[in-house]
Amino acid sequence: MKNLIAISSFLTLLLPYTSSEFSTEDCWALGFNKANLLCSSCDQLPKYNLDDLVTHCRECCHPDESGTAEKIYHKAVLEVCTCKFGAYPQIQAFIKSHRPSLFPNLQIRYVRGLDPIIKLYDKDGHLQETVAIEKWNTDSVEEFLNTHLVKIKDDDYLRTNMV
The missing domain is CATH 3.40.30.50 (Sep15/SelM thioredoxin-like domain, active-site redox motif)
Incomplete structure (x- = not known):
């Protein structure tokens, strides 16, 4: 019974981390730069057989700006x-x-x-x-x-x- 309580307490502590985005430090520890990571980059990972990283990548990425044209400079x-x-x-x-x-x-x-x-x-x-x-x-x-x-x-x- 004590083991069951300990496991449920542990899972309760992990719940906030599983339902929210990773912090900047968490992403950095995983090898992602949260400030610059676009979610479209995560879609490219399977091309390089990095399917295991997609879930963590999604927790660290920013949605791409949709509907905006690329800026053109002279x-x-x-x-x-x-x-x-x-x-x-x-x-x-x-x-x-x-x-x-x-x-x-x-x-x-x-x-x-x-x-x-x-x-x-x-x-x-x-x-x-x-x-x-x-x-x-x-x-x-x-x-x-x-x-x-x-x-x-x-x-x-x-x-x-x-x-």
């Missing part, structure tokens, strides 16, 4: 310090590849001591948003720019540096 500036290329090899690979030439409205600026960021500007040149990209790979950077930059067809070989 100019982007990727800022990074060359001294930190060793810490961010994917960003270095993106910068040294042909990919930046695909975006005539992308500028690369080297700023001493700065972790990699992308600054996004409106058509009047006013800064609208800054995005930290230190954990991104080359494909993520390219996909982000494809999604959020105005498409410019630029055949001027002098502007694109292509001879």
Whole structure:
């Protein structure tokens, strides 16, 4: 009888945790960043045979904004310090590849001591948003720019540096 009471007490203590979301600390301990995790990301886990993580992911995620169109910007500036290329090899690979030439409205600026960021500007040149990209790979950077930059067809070989 004492065991039954102990088990029921234990389950009563766990009930608030099973019926509510995990705290930020709980999510961090599970490997999720609650502040940045969108629920649509949880849907991607089964593709990588991570079905066991879906339940915990759902407890840590924020619903995606539905019905909102992606914001489109007229100019982007990727800022990074060359001294930190060793810490961010994917960003270095993106910068040294042909990919930046695909975006005539992308500028690369080297700023001493700065972790990699992308600054996004409106058509009047006013800064609208800054995005930290230190954990991104080359494909993520390219996909982000494809999604959020105005498409410019630029055949001027002098502007694109292509001879």
